[in-house]
Amino acid sequence: MSSLKEKNTSLTSFEQARTGGERKNAGETSPRRLSGGKPGLEEIRPVKPLPGSGQDAEAAALSRSFVIGLLFASVLLFGVLLLLLWSLSYFGAKFLSSEAGLLTLGAVMGVFMAALALSGALAWALATNRRLPFIHNLRGLMNFVFFPLMRLAGIFFRIPKSKVRLAFIRLNNDLAGASRIRCKPHELLILLPHCIQKSACPHRLTHNIQACTRCGACKVGPLLKLAERYGVEVVIVPGGTVARQMVKEKRPKCLIAVACHRDLTSGIRDVAALPVFGVVNERPFGPCINTSVDVDEIERAIRMFTGAGAAGN
Numbered sequence: 001m002s003s004l005k006e007k008n009t010s011l012t013s014f015e016q017a018r019t020g021g022e023r024k025n026a027g028e029t030s031p032r033r034l035s036g037g038k039p040g041l042e043e044i045r046p047v048k049p050l051p052g053s054g055q056d057a058e059a060a061a062l063s064r065s066f067v068i069g070l071l072f073a074s075v076l077l078f079g080v081l082l083l084l085l086w087s088l089s090y091f092g093a094k095f096l097s098s099e100a101g102l103l104t105l106g107a108v109m110g111v112f113m114a115a116l117a118l119s120g121a122l123a124w125a126l127a128t129n130r131r132l133p134f135i136h137n138l139r140g141l142m143n144f145v146f147f148p149l150m151r152l153a154g155i156f157f158r159i160p161k162s163k164v165r166l167a168f169i170r171l172n173n174d175l176a177g178a179s180r181i182r183c184k185p186h187e188l189l190i191l192l193p194h195c196i197q198k199s200a201c202p203h204r205l206t207h208n209i210q211a212c213t214r215c216g217a218c219k220v221g222p223l224l225k226l227a228e229r230y231g232v233e234v235v236i237v238p239g240g241t242v243a244r245q246m247v248k249e250k251r252p253k254c255l256i257a258v259a260c261h262r263d264l265t266s267g268i269r270d271v272a273a274l275p276v277f278g279v280v281n282e283r284p285f286g287p288c289i290n291t292s293v294d295v296d297e298i299e300r301a302i303r304m305f306t307g308a309g310a311a312g313n
Contacts, residue, residue, distance in 0.1 A: 071119050074152065200217075258281050
């Protein structure tokens with residue numbers, strides 16, 4: 001009997017060692033309490049980060065010259081398409097008479113030159129950080145004209161969709177900065193995605209962000225501290241629909257939004273009437289789980305919109 005017990009004990013020890021080795025190889029960590037000692041909250045046991053699932057390295061390194069170059073390439077491609085359509089209607093189908101053809105060609109060239117002039121003015125304002133009187137009125141044009149053209153240029157030049165979206169966000173942020181629209185702290189709203197909260201956190205912050213215990217496991221605590229310091233409001237939203245409802249309810253004058261590049265692009269276009277500063281989140285564990293964000297970049301956006309230092313200073 002004693003030999004049988006010893007055999008079972010050794011088998012159990014072997015299973016525990018094997019299981020522990022598999023967890024270690026899978027990149028898991030055993031659950032333990034955080035340094036703050038908060039009850040009920042344990043560290044997540046994540047698998048290894050997905051390859052390429054973090055924030056695109058090009059998001060931070062995306063140069064302004066690339067953004068402006070993509071903008072001009074989009075306008076030039078737009079001009080080529082206009083000329084092609086005119087040629088098909090005039091030479092191919094012969095829908096137009098000679099006089100009408102010349103008038104239509106003049107209109108086509110006028111539209112193209114206007115788009116080129118607007119993109120040139122925008123590029124000059126962004127490159128020199130100069131303010132143009134009408135630059136804040138270009139948001140709608142950029143959202144509904146320039147962005148589709150940028151996507152078209154991305155397809156034509158084989159530029160990845162993610163890079164086109166990042167270029168659009170960078171262009172939008174530069175436009176928000178160049179317009180120099182200012183607001184009071186209570187007129188500024190910061191929207192955070194629900195995935196910025198640790199998935200193991202027992203507190204639901206989408207309904208009440210003040211329920212955060214500020215344990216330090218995610219960036220919600222530092223962002224709350226930053227919001228209190230500057231006197232601005234910050235909320236967590238579970239998705240784009242709730243984010244739009246929140247904007248309608250709060251009616252901010254300016255907006256800072258944190259999300260992935262896809263959601264940011266659609267969100268910026270949905271609220272084209274508002275100046276929005278978009279911050280692309282960091283996704284070390286893949287999309288929509290345990291994301292992070294650069295707090296310093298959000299602080300720079302707050303200072304840009306409010307035009308002042310911290311409320312406590």
